Amino acid sequence: MSASVLTAVAWPYANGPRHIGHVSGFGVPSDVFSRYQRMAGNQVLMVSGTDEHGTPISVQAENEGLTTRQLADKYNRVITEDLQGLGLSYDLFTRTTTGNHYKVVQDLFLALHRNGYVLPKTTTGAISPSTGRTLPDRYIEGTCPICGYDGARGDQCDNCGNQLDPAELRNPVSRINGEKPEFVETEHLFLDLPSFTESLGKWLSTRDGWRPNVLKFAQNLVEDMRPRAISRDLDWGVPIPLDGWRDQPMKRFYVWFDAVIGYLSASVEWARRTGDPDAWKKWWTDPSAQGYYFMGKDNITFHAQIWPTLLMGHNGQGDKGGTTGPFGELNLPGEVVSSEFLTMSGSKFSTSRGTVIYVRDFLREFGPDTLRYFISVAGPENQDTDFTWDEFVRRTNFELANEWGNLVNRSISMAAKNNGAVPAPTAPAPADEELKAQARAAFDTVGAHLRSSRFKLASQEAMRVVSAANKYLSDQEPWKLKEDPDRRDAVLHTALQVVSDANTLLTPFLPHSAQKVHELLGGTGVWAAQPEIREVDDLDEPSMSYPVLMGEYAAEQAKWESADIEVGRPLDKPKPLFAKLDAELGETGPEWAPIQQS
Secondary structure, eight states, X not given: OOOEEEEEEOOOBSSSOOBHHHIIIIIHHHHHHHHHHHHTTOEEEXXXXXXXXXXXXXXXXXXXXOOHHHHHHHHHHHHHHHHHHHTOOOSEEEESSSHXXXXXXXXXXXXXXXXXXXXXXXXXXXXXXXXXXXXXXGGEEEEOTTTOOEEEESSBOTTTOOBOOGGGSEEEEETTTXXXXXXXXXXXXXXXXXXXXXXXXXXXXXXXXXXHHHHHHHHHHHTTOOOEEOEESOSSSOBOOSTTTTTOTTOEEOHHHHHHTHHHHHHHHHHHHTTOTTTTHHHHTOTTOEEEEEEEGGGHIIIIIIHHHHHHHHHTOSTTOOOOOTTOSOOOOXXXXXXXXXXXXXXXXXTTTTBOOBHHHHHHHHOHHHHXXXXXXXXXXXXXXXXXXXXXXHIIIIIIIIIIIHHHHHHHHHHHHHTSBOOOOOSOOHHHHHHHHHHHHHHHHHHHHHHTTOHHHHHHHHHHHHHHHHHHHHHHOGGGOTTOHHHHHHHHHHHHHHHHHHHHHHTTTOHHHHHHHHXXXXXXXXXXXXXXXXXXXXXXXXXXXXXXXXOOGGGOOOOSSOOOOOTTOBOOOOOOSSOOOOTTHHHHXXXXXXXXXX
């Protein structure tokens, strides 16, 4: 029976182009998962967009001589183009500066407020002495007052996991310009997190199957929950719809607050754009639907603690109770799928520190599937993983080119040369059925791994079939069977059948090359659908337009099953599927991202 699966993907911040560290956490894993779920017959809604509010956007705009809106427009388009190039199959990739998003955020906030989960409070805010601008908590760093970690952020310490306030940090400095911030009194609205201690703790105790690092981190947060600010002193953000607040030009919702609500607002926008304004409810208010949230580990707090409490508060399910808000009883996350960090020479990818490989540069030189494969098989799924050009070259050459590409090339080449079409298996042998049975069995094994977001194991199992097929061809030696054409044809038919099955198994990881293999095997039409960039008008502000990612994924032919290959389907000599990379690249890196010699 078809299930409703929400794939909620972390929102990339629109203050610059994305690098491969970003897409290793939120991008590729979520797409591999979504493509598999669609192939398995489930109804997927994959949503996200660019996160465009907050002080860092204003700072970057000043640096580039642009208005905040111009900067958001610029990088919204850059990021949309990058993610489309990578083949991320969003049902809607939008942005947070839309009229639809503003309304959904304000409506959910008002439900929280009515239920008593929002508190006004005079607090200490950090100000830049040189600009007078509010500094976001995450843009202040210092020494953690609890564990002594040097490099704690103003909102939390990544070392001990505790929530912090910027004023608590020892030796605080601004990440923007290195100056010591000033702390002044200001009034803000706070989410009353302590009023979710019991309800959130009880809910987390039922989260079977979550990645252990995510669950343990979230449970540790419950032990010391404090009210958390949801407003900020700035003029770039969603207005606060309360008397005494709505008319203050320098009071807006804190960017983290509106960004997490984006999963809901994007779903609502998708429904409105597809002609059924209530369609989003299938993924949000049906208790049988499952929601999977993909991000890097620095976002666990917002998805395993903050977002569930916002949903509970809207639903009237916090410790204080309350009434259900305007969206009905919203589903809490089914699973928070957090990846660790992809590093480079042991350091986090960082644009500001020059440790960066931009997605756009990578796609231009190496194409999307080599990066997708590397992230899937060697990415930071369970632990921080160092990207090296040497490992990238090895994986591309020995696994994609020598193993998979070679299997496709020699199987189709021999059949095209000897038969011109898919031959009939007129003289089968036990070895043929053994290989085909191994390929068929892999659908259950690989599928189980993908359902559990175990992408490394899934890709390894798929490649195990490829290796077995290569060994089979080496053992059967069809090139020596000229005097026994019936047996030769049976071997080639078997090889082509397993190429077809392996291509299906690899489709979630390698959708672009999967389309090519489908065509090399004589197939026509769309095998693996790709996202499209569509220029749209804002649904509530017609004067504003922007690009979105959407796609016609229901029409693709790829299904998660072994399908008998059609005898007699014409075949032509194939072109190589993957080009081998120069081994020197592993020692030097490309010109645009050279290896730094120590």
